[in-house]
Amino acid sequence: MNMLASHRGRIWFDLLAAQMTVKEGAVPSLLIGEGELSGRTCSLLLVQPDANNRYPRARHGEVGLLEGWALAEAVSHIVSQEATVEPVHKSSIIAIVDVPSQAYGRREEALGIHQALAGAVSAYVQARQAGHPVISLLVGKAMSGAFLAHGYQANSILALNDSGVMVHAMGKAAAARITMRSEDALDELAKTVPPMAYDLKSFATLGIIDHFIDVSSAIAPSLEDIELVQRQLVQAVKNLGGDTQITKRLQGENREASRLVRERLRAQWKGAASK
């Protein structure tokens, strides 16, 4: 499946990093902005398309072998640099998310793309657990393994309220084939089964997104849009109040079973201790 590379991520990165120092990460497909957001040091991270990517299956902004490890390097570098900094002064890490998918290819599987993505996940979790506010800003697609590696470990996830913002476990065409349904049938099903849906409104009921930001345009943002997003990012960091967990997601309306299972486990835990 060929696709046109999305520029949404780069648009928002450039606007938000306007006053920051911008550099490439370990590869050109990773951009890093370093600066301040409302007086607190902060790093912006973006996985972006690179038409010359050494790995041809990762040229449209996919998270591939190099992107996974490059994210791991960038995030773990921030964590180790600030290892002795008090949590309240640790810099924020902001993932700008516009990732169409992980890279699908033979080289990717052969060379352990799962391990590259594990590198990124590990670094993000460690950053969060060390006390860095980790915020994700969804401006485009946030798909599947790519989102697990870049964004899903944030302790706060914000999303532009725009139809081009999409979160899902698998692209619709592939999901249709694997579940042996038509794409239309999938859409029909999604109307009654919220976790299946591709739209943001359904996703909101799952408790994963903290806040939707109403912008006038997601691809040609106005000055007001940019200021609004900046304010929301600052607010998101403030709202964390030192929280290093992702458990608040469980409060989502359609996560009743996730809560029930945890209640039962907790109730049975002590009685299940071996003696």
Add this chain to the structure above:
Amino acid sequence: MSNGNDPRLAISFVEQSARKRVEHILDAGSMREMVTPFDRVTSPWLEMQGIVPQFDDGVVTARGSINGKSVVAIAVDGSFQGGSLGEVAGAKIAGTLELAVEANQAGESIAAVLILETGGVRLQEANLGLAAIAEIQSAIVALRQFQPVVALITGPVGCFGGMSITAGLCSYLLMTREGRLGLNGPQVIEQEAGVSEYDSQDRSFIWGLTGGEQRDATGLIDDFIDLDVIKVRQKVQEYLSKGVPEAFRSEAIQSSLDRLKKVDTRSQITAEMARAILSKEASL
């Protein structure tokens, strides 16, 4: 139930149900399953789609001991919906690991053994499967600082999707020769990239790239496990006794980047090339 060393009496680990696998891994009589089939916490989403749910939603989670050491042991049932993780199945794994983290934070020592036979996210519960996998991953990174998290990957399903990333976070990763480990399932790659990139019908090609032998030769796992239950137990004990590793596989950042940045991608890769690039002996 001892079968000594007589190979004719050996019980094959992979032929056991998920529940039996957990029981076999644990010290005799120590298994205490939690949220059992009698709790009847089933998937709230499958019935809506005309799929018969299972009373354990395809995950068995228990406390118990291995050689007297306190552990949680969790097995995914590859025979239910391809070992896929939906909301309940995922919450059973994440919730158990979260309680193990809490216990360790409170000074108890509890390690974890995961028996993975999973295709990853259950597409009928798509976003909630993905959400649960993110929660499992977070819990493993927290738990592995205290105690080893040992993952076993067995056939015939293997370990794919988001759960392959989970496997890559564990302290130690053991695999049968028949098992497979990869991010994207063969069908999905063929769908996305075409049959010349990945032929999902070509079994020897697929096992050659993602099977246990190859994953061991490329350093992406720690060790093989045999099919015999007693030997599986011995291996798990061996790795649990190693304790927390000095470095985790997911932290091999620089060496991985150095290797992957040098790969000549003008021609398509073979299993032999992958070994030459990733094997521990390969020069940097």
